[in-house]
Amino acid sequence: MPARQPLGRWLRESSAGLVTLALVIGAGAGLGAIAFRWLIDSGTRLFSGHADYSIAGGEAHPWLPALGPWFLLLAPVVAGLIYGPLVYRFAPEARGHGVPEVMYAVAERGGRIPLQVSGVKALASALCIGSGGSVGREGPIVQIGSALGSSLGGLARLPESRLRVLVACGAAGGIAATFNAPLAGPFFAMELLLRDFAMESFGAVVLASVTASVVGRAAFGDVAFLDLPAFSLRSPVEYLLFIGLGIVIGACGTLFTRVLYWIEDACDWAWRGPEWLRPAVGGLLLGGLLLLLPEMYGVGYPVLQHAVTGDYLFGFLLLLLFGKILATALTIGIGGSGGVFAPSLFVGAMGGTAFGIAVNAFLPGMTAGPGVYGLIGMGAAFAGAAGAPITAVIVLFELTGEYSIILPLMTAIVIATLTGRALSRDTIYTLKLRRRGIDLDRRPESRGLAGTTVAAAMEALPEPLPGRTHLAEAAHALAVSQRGILPVVGDDGDYHGCVTARAVTEALADDSAAKGTVDGLAELPPLLTRESGIPEALAALSDAPGTGLPVLSAERRLVGWVTHQSILDALHPPAARTHPTREQKGTTEP
Incomplete structure (x- = not known):
C-alpha cells in the first residue's frame, strides 16, 4: 500500500x-x-x-x-x-x-x-x-x-x-x-x-x-450593482462617433491620473504635521467640497445611474466630471483609503453622457440616446486610466448583459487604451510604483541590474569578416571562432551587420547562392552601445542567433563584443565565484 x-x-x-x-x-x-x-x-x-x-x-x-x-x-x-x-x-x-x-x-x-x-x-x-x-x-x-x-x-x-x-x-x-x-x-x-x-x-x-x-x-442576490435600461444603436455611422468618444474619454482617464498625483504631491508638500493627523485636517477641505457638491459623497453609484438614464443636463455633467476628479484626488491626497476604479467609471459616465448629448444635438436622427455613450464611456475611462482593455470590456458587458453594444464598446475601449498609452507610459496604478523607482514592465530577473551598462561587460571584439569574404571562407572562420555569429565590415571599415553560421550553411546548401559573399547575408541584430543597459543587452542576447552581439560606438563603429558570460563575469568576477566563502567550506575559523 x-x-x-x-x-x-x-x-x-x-x-x-x-x-x-x-x-x-x-x-x-x-x-x-x-x-x-x-x-x-x-x-x-x-x-x-x-x-x-x-x-x-x-x-x-x-x-x-x-x-x-x-x-x-x-x-x-x-x-x-x-x-x-x-x-x-x-x-x-x-x-x-x-x-x-x-x-x-x-x-x-x-x-x-x-x-x-x-x-x-x-x-x-x-x-x-x-x-x-x-x-x-x-x-x-x-x-x-x-x-x-x-x-x-x-x-x-x-x-x-x-x-x-x-x-x-x-x-x-x-x-x-x-x-x-x-x-x-x-x-x-x-x-x-x-x-x-x-x-x-x-x-x-x-x-x-x-x-x-x-x-x-x-x-x-443575483442582481447587478447598477440597474441600467436597455440600449441599442441607430446607425453604422455611430462607430465613427465611438472612435471620437474613445479619444475624448481616454484623454479624460489620463487627466484623472495626472490630477490624482498632482494633488497628492501638493498635499505632501503642504503638510508639515504628523501623518496620523493628516486625514482629519485634510477632511476640512473635503468637507468643504462636499458642501458645494454633495453628489461627490462616497462612491456615488446612484448619481452615475441618474446620469446614464438622462436625468442631468450637459453643463452639470461636466461639473460632476471635474468635481469627481478633484474629490477623489483630494480624498487620496489627504491620506484617505479607497479605490479609483469606481471614480474612473463615474468620470467616464459623466463625460460619455455629455458627449452623447452633444452628438445628439447635431445628429438627432442618427445617434442613440446619450446614455449609450455614457455607458460605453465608463469602460473607456477605466481603460484609458488603467490600461486594462480586457477587464474594461468584461466589466461593462457584465454590467449590462447587452450584447448589442459589444462592438461599439470594444471600439471605444481599444481607442481609449491607445490614447492613454500615447499620452502617458504609465497607468493610474503603475505610476505610483514608478514614482518609487519600481518598473513593473522590466523583466523581473533584470530589475536589480538597472544602472549597469554594457561598457562594464564588454570583451574583445572577434576578428570581423570583410564583406567580400566568400562563403566557404566564412564557414571556416565561423567554425574556428565557435561563436556561431561574426560581425561583417565593408572595405572602409563601416559596420554592415552580422552573419551567422546557420545563414552561411543554408546558403552553401543552395548551389545558386554558394558562390556569394557574406555581405549579402549580413543581418542587423538589435543595436547595443556602450551606454545600453545590461537588462537591454540580456533581452537582445536571448533572441540572438549566436553566442554574442557586437557593441557599437555613438558613431556606429565596432568597439567590443558582449555575451552572457561577459555579463556574468562583470557582475560576479571569476575570482569571487571560484573561491568559496568560509560558510560554503563549512568552516567557522576566525
Whole structure:
C-alpha cells in the first residue's frame, strides 16, 4: 500500500492542492466582501444618516437637524481622527487606493502581504467612504482578498510562484463578490496583478471567483450593482462617433491620473504635521467640497445611474466630471483609503453622457440616446486610466448583459487604451510604483541590474569578416571562432551587420547562392552601445542567433563584443565565484 502524501506537501505541489486553496480563498473573499459592504453601509448611515448621501441633495443629518448640511464639514474630520492613527500605527500600506501595493507585492515580494492589512484596510476604507470620501470599494476589497490569499499561502508554506496565484485568487474573489461580476474578477486579477494568463493560474483564479460569487449572491442576490435600461444603436455611422468618444474619454482617464498625483504631491508638500493627523485636517477641505457638491459623497453609484438614464443636463455633467476628479484626488491626497476604479467609471459616465448629448444635438436622427455613450464611456475611462482593455470590456458587458453594444464598446475601449498609452507610459496604478523607482514592465530577473551598462561587460571584439569574404571562407572562420555569429565590415571599415553560421550553411546548401559573399547575408541584430543597459543587452542576447552581439560606438563603429558570460563575469568576477566563502567550506575559523 503506497504511503500517504503529507498534507503540506500535497497543498504545495499538487494541482488538487492549489484548487482546494483557491476554493477556500474564494469563500473567504466572498465573506470578506459581505463584511466590507456591511461596514461601508453602516459607516454611511452613521456619518450621514442616509443609505447613500450622494443623492440626498444636501439634506441635514437626521440626528443633527440643527446643523443642516454643515455636518458635512465634521464627518470627514471625525472619521480621519479614527482611521488616520489606525493606518499609521498598524498598516501604512493600507493608505491610498490599494491596487499598486498588491501589484508591488506580487512583482517584488513574492506575493507576501501582512495579514493585518485586511482588517486595517477594511476599517479605514469603510470609515473613509462612509464619511464622504469620494473613492471606490474595489481597491480595498482587492487588498483585503489578496492579504487573505497571501496569509493562507504563507501558512501552507507555498513557493512564491503559487503564493502569487493565491494573491490573485483573493483579489478576483473580492471583485467578483463585491460587484456580482464573476467574469470581471479573474480578468482584473490576471491582467493587472499577475499580468499573464497561464493555464494553471487562470483555472485557480476562476474557481476562486466563482466561489466568491456564489457566497456574495447568497447575501446580495443575483442582481447587478447598477440597474441600467436597455440600449441599442441607430446607425453604422455611430462607430465613427465611438472612435471620437474613445479619444475624448481616454484623454479624460489620463487627466484623472495626472490630477490624482498632482494633488497628492501638493498635499505632501503642504503638510508639515504628523501623518496620523493628516486625514482629519485634510477632511476640512473635503468637507468643504462636499458642501458645494454633495453628489461627490462616497462612491456615488446612484448619481452615475441618474446620469446614464438622462436625468442631468450637459453643463452639470461636466461639473460632476471635474468635481469627481478633484474629490477623489483630494480624498487620496489627504491620506484617505479607497479605490479609483469606481471614480474612473463615474468620470467616464459623466463625460460619455455629455458627449452623447452633444452628438445628439447635431445628429438627432442618427445617434442613440446619450446614455449609450455614457455607458460605453465608463469602460473607456477605466481603460484609458488603467490600461486594462480586457477587464474594461468584461466589466461593462457584465454590467449590462447587452450584447448589442459589444462592438461599439470594444471600439471605444481599444481607442481609449491607445490614447492613454500615447499620452502617458504609465497607468493610474503603475505610476505610483514608478514614482518609487519600481518598473513593473522590466523583466523581473533584470530589475536589480538597472544602472549597469554594457561598457562594464564588454570583451574583445572577434576578428570581423570583410564583406567580400566568400562563403566557404566564412564557414571556416565561423567554425574556428565557435561563436556561431561574426560581425561583417565593408572595405572602409563601416559596420554592415552580422552573419551567422546557420545563414552561411543554408546558403552553401543552395548551389545558386554558394558562390556569394557574406555581405549579402549580413543581418542587423538589435543595436547595443556602450551606454545600453545590461537588462537591454540580456533581452537582445536571448533572441540572438549566436553566442554574442557586437557593441557599437555613438558613431556606429565596432568597439567590443558582449555575451552572457561577459555579463556574468562583470557582475560576479571569476575570482569571487571560484573561491568559496568560509560558510560554503563549512568552516567557522576566525
